[in-house]
Amino acid sequence: MNRKTFLQNTALSVTGAMCVPEWLIKNDVILGHGSKRYKINTKWSRADVAKNPVNDCHEMVQDSKGRILLLTNETKNNVIIYDKNGKYLSSWGTEYPGAHGLTLFNENGKDVLFICDNKRHQVVKTTIDGKVLLTLDYPKETGQYTKPEEYVPTETAIAPNGDIYVVDGYGKDFVIQYNHKGAYIRHFGGKGDQPQHLLNAHGICIDNRNKKPILIVTSRQQNAFKRFTLDGVYIDTIEMPGAWVCRPVIHGDFLYAAVLQSNNRQSQKSGFVTILDKNNKVISNLAGSEPTYESGKLQEMSQSVRAFDYPHDVCIDDEENLYVAQWNSGKVYPYKLELV
Secondary structure, eight states: OOHHHHHHHHHHOTTSOOOOHHHHHHTTOOEEETTEEEEEETTOOOOOTTTSOOSOEEEEEEOTTSOEEEEESOTTOSEEEEOTTOOEEEEEOSSOTTEEEEEEEEETTEEEEEEEETTTTEEEEEETTOOEEEEEOOOGGGSSOSSGGGOOOOEEEEOTTOOEEEEOTTTTOEEEEEOTTOOEEEEEEOSSSSTTOOSSOOOEEEEOTTSSOEEEEEEGGGTEEEEEOTTSOEEEEEEOTTEEEOOOEEETTEEEEEEEEEGGGTTSSOOEEEEEOTTSOEEEEETBOOOOEETTEEOOOOBOSOSOSSEEEEEEOTTSOEEEEESSSSSOOOEEEEEO
16 A cells, blocks of 8 residues: 555544554655655654653753753653754753643743643743743732632743733633733633633744734634734634644744644544644644645544644754654653654
C-alpha cells in the first residue's frame, strides 16, 4: 500500500485498525496536508527516563538561545531543557505539582517564563533558570472567587506592554488581566450562553499577524477559538468543528494547535494537530482528516491516523519543525515533526 492510499483509507475508517507511531516511521508516512507536511520522530528526546522522568508533558517553548523547554508535572524535574536534536541539557523545578501552562516572554532583552500551576492555584513568573520573580494568587479582586480552589489557571499570554492575561480554564473560565507588576485590571469571558462566554478556556495567545494585536482564547469544549481586543471586547469566533483544541500558538503567519481529542471519539486517544493560515482557515491536520470547507463552512474534523494519543501543546522552532507534548499518554516524551 502506498502512502497516499494509506492516508485515504485511514481517513475513511477512523474507527478501524489504527497504525502506531513506529509503523508510521518505518513506512515513511507523511502527516499533514498541502505545504504543511511532516515526518514524525518519536525518539527525539534523549533524556534518561530513570534520571529525568516525565508525567504529563504539558507545554513547550523555544528560548532565545534556541533551546527547547518542556514543562511536565513530574516534580523530579518540572522543566527539562533540550537542544533541538533532543539532547538533554539541564532541568530544574520540584515545586510545581500542577505544572500546566508555560509561556515565554522577552522582557527587556531577557527571557522570562510564566508557569500556571493548577494544583497550587497560582501563576508564577520565573527567570529562564527558575528563580521566582512574581507570584499571582487567586483573583479575589474580581469578586468572582471566594477561595483559591475555585481558581484553576491553565495558560497565560503577555501583551507587548507587559500586561499579563491568565485563563482560568479549569475553573470559572474567566480571562483575568493584570499589569506587568501583577496589579489587577479587569476580567472578562466566563461561563454562559452568549458568544463572548467561554467553556474550558484552556489556552490564550497574543495574535500580532494583522498589525493590531488581539487575543485568541480557546473555548475547548465548544470546539472553537474566540477573539477579543486587548481590553476584553469580544470580536468573533473561529469555529473548529470536531476538534478539542488546546492553546493557540502563533508562529509567522500561521496558528498551530494541539487537538486533545476528536469530538466523535472522546476519551479514545483521538488527538491530532491542526494548522490555520493568516485568515484563520485550516490548511493542514497532522494525523487528522483533510480540512474541507463547504459554502465557506469548515466541516467536522477528526483523527485519521493514530500517531498521537492526547496532544496537549505544540512548539515551532526556528527551522519550522514542530514538537508535540502529550497529556495522559503513557508518560511519553515529546515527539518531533520535521517539515518536508
